[in-house]
Amino acid sequence: MDRKKPKGLVYTVKDLCRVCYTCVRECPVKAIKIIDGQAEVVQERCIACGNCTRVCKQGAKVYVRSADRVRQLLDSGEETFALLAPSYAAEFAEIPDSRILVGMLVRLGFSRVYEVGMGADLVSRAYETLYDQNPGRAFISSDCPAIVSFVEKYYPGLTGSMAPLVSPMVATARYVRSVEGSAPRLVFIGPCIAKKGESDEVDEVITFEEVREMLSEARIRPGRTVPADFAPPLAWKGAGFPVNRGMLQCMDLPGNHVEQSVIVAEGRVHFQEAIREFASGSLETMHLQLLCCEGCIMGPGTSRGGNKFVRRKRVLDHLQRRLEESGEEHCRESGRKLDLSARFAVDDQRLADPSEDEITKVLQEMGKFSPNDHLDCGACGYDTCRAHAVAISQGLAEVDMC
Ligand code: SF4
Ligand code: SF4
Incomplete structure (x- = not known):
């Protein structure tokens, strides 16, 4: 039996996800994308730290079993x-x-x-x-x-x-x-x-x-x-x-x-x-x-x-x-x-920063027209309204998470 490395190690059980954004908040690399109201793991971005499997109270984030x-x-x-x-x-x-x-x-x-x-x-x-x-x-x-x-x-x-x-x-x-x-x-x-x-x-x-x-x-x-x-x-x-x-x-x-x-x-x-x-x-x-x-x-x-x-x-x-x-x-x-040597390979998953114009446009779609509108409450899983707007521009989040 040959071992095939699993492609994705952590995934969402959709029926259990209540879209509370806890996993988005706790993911160190923002590898969780809200799409059609579901918190999905973007496999290429995930580092398999398992943090989301620990913090999801619904048991909706799980890892592949072997x-x-x-x-x-x-x-x-x-x-x-x-x-x-x-x-x-x-x-x-x-x-x-x-x-x-x-x-x-x-x-x-x-x-x-x-x-x-x-x-x-x-x-x-x-x-x-x-x-x-x-x-x-x-x-x-x-x-x-x-x-x-x-x-x-x-x-x-x-x-x-x-x-x-x-x-x-x-x-x-x-x-x-x-x-x-x-x-x-x-x-x-x-x-x-x-x-x-x-x-x-x-x-x-x-x-x-x-x-x-x-x-x-x-x-x-x-x-x-x-x-x-x-x-x-x-x-x-x-x-x-x-x-x-x-x-x-x-x-x-x-x-x-x-x-x-x-x-x-x-x-x-x-x-x-x-x-x-x-x-x-x-x-x-x-x-x-x-x-x-x-x-x-x-x-x-x-x-x-x-x-x-x-x-x-x-x-x-x-x-x-x-x-x-x-x-x-x-x-x-x-x-x-023993030979204990190892090699590592670049797997660049950084996303380009959106322009200021793009961020402003998204903030306006979110109903944020002035600094007073920036509650920075963190409920969406992002620390600030601006960070949420950046994530929307990058395709990781949706406007109605706000
Ligand atoms: S396992 Fe870690 S990196 Fe992957 S989605 Fe969960 S919290 Fe993010
Ligand atoms: S700290 Fe240990 S258990 Fe946690 S991800 Fe690293 S090797 Fe695995």
């Missing part, structure tokens, strides 16, 4: 390995012994389960080398696929500043292929929607939400599960990758280098601010380490309603255990042999 294809893989008899994202420690709080979780995935049909935190260790070593060998250059981290997509689409001029390195998911896949050959099928299990479109080097990507549904359907519960071990090597510092400053803390940077040369920003507002300032040149040679979510522990494929700091604590507790029982030898050894 569980059926994973079930087919597991039923096919082909050897299939799970690559488990390090945020599992935050997600599966009710299963404090991770070996029980591994046992449950084995019961589901996976032959082996690898920790992607191990790939995070490999990637962190590669970042150390990249920073070290390129003094005077600044890089934007490329481990979050939503950030990569954002740069490719909205700051195409910065594509060359992306760190030319793969994500922990792909690093783990390359490691597994290097020791197991190309035959086993690889399924990434994690908190992320954007990962579903990231790479052909894994066969499928499912979220924690999806794997919970699969376990529930198969009636696989922790209580009746025999523990099983992760396939070695275990994660080391990479176990802490999915929290705030996770990558930075995985890296071994000299002295005050950390504070002086790396900016960490997470969440849909802060990552955009950081990229904007980077693009303006005002950050000089500061590297950016960015995550689209508030850490992957809060990714859109995690269970709803999780508390950020409780999740963070669980990951840090797990990290502590890994630091006591694992080591970095595997990183040094495997990292030397």
Whole structure:
């Protein structure tokens, strides 16, 4: 079964959409277009951050599900390995012994389960080398696929500043292929929607939400599960990758280098601010380490309603255990042999700004003839009446949203 990257990862269930404009307001790239009174995702513009799926109270924004294809893989008899994202420690709080979780995935049909935190260790070593060998250059981290997509689409001029390195998911896949050959099928299990479109080097990507549904359907519960071990090597510092400053803390940077040369920003507002300032040149040679979510522990494929700091604590507790029982030898050894390089491509989705005359004309169609008419109430999903008028000119919005 060949993996075909899904074209669109997030879409609208039209019958459920009540056109409240919440998703328009919360989309960081204005990839949601109101057309004939429906809030549709413009696939070319979408970076698959999953934000709209979280904020839509009607459940009208959903992401493509891959569980059926994973079930087919597991039923096919082909050897299939799970690559488990390090945020599992935050997600599966009710299963404090991770070996029980591994046992449950084995019961589901996976032959082996690898920790992607191990790939995070490999990637962190590669970042150390990249920073070290390129003094005077600044890089934007490329481990979050939503950030990569954002740069490719909205700051195409910065594509060359992306760190030319793969994500922990792909690093783990390359490691597994290097020791197991190309035959086993690889399924990434994690908190992320954007990962579903990231790479052909894994066969499928499912979220924690999806794997919970699969376990529930198969009636696989922790209580009746025999523990099983992760396939070695275990994660080391990479176990802490999915929290705030996770990558930075995985890296071994000299002295005050950390504070002086790396900016960490997470969440849909802060990552955009950081990229904007980077693009303006005002950050000089500061590297950016960015995550689209508030850490992957809060990714859109995690269970709803999780508390950020409780999740963070669980990951840090797990990290502590890994630091006591694992080591970095595997990183040094495997990292030397593996090619962790990546390339990124421009996919310019910027829209031309309308002229002042066009904006004025649209504002008048909206009934805005003087500054007093500009309520800037935000009800339409745009911060200002002018921003709404610009979106109408660009074909993203309609006059009667006002
Ligand atoms: S997934 Fe993110 S980028 Fe795509 S439409 Fe939803 S909020 Fe916008
Ligand atoms: S922060 Fe993590 S979960 Fe969120 S989009 Fe990026 S990689 Fe995916």
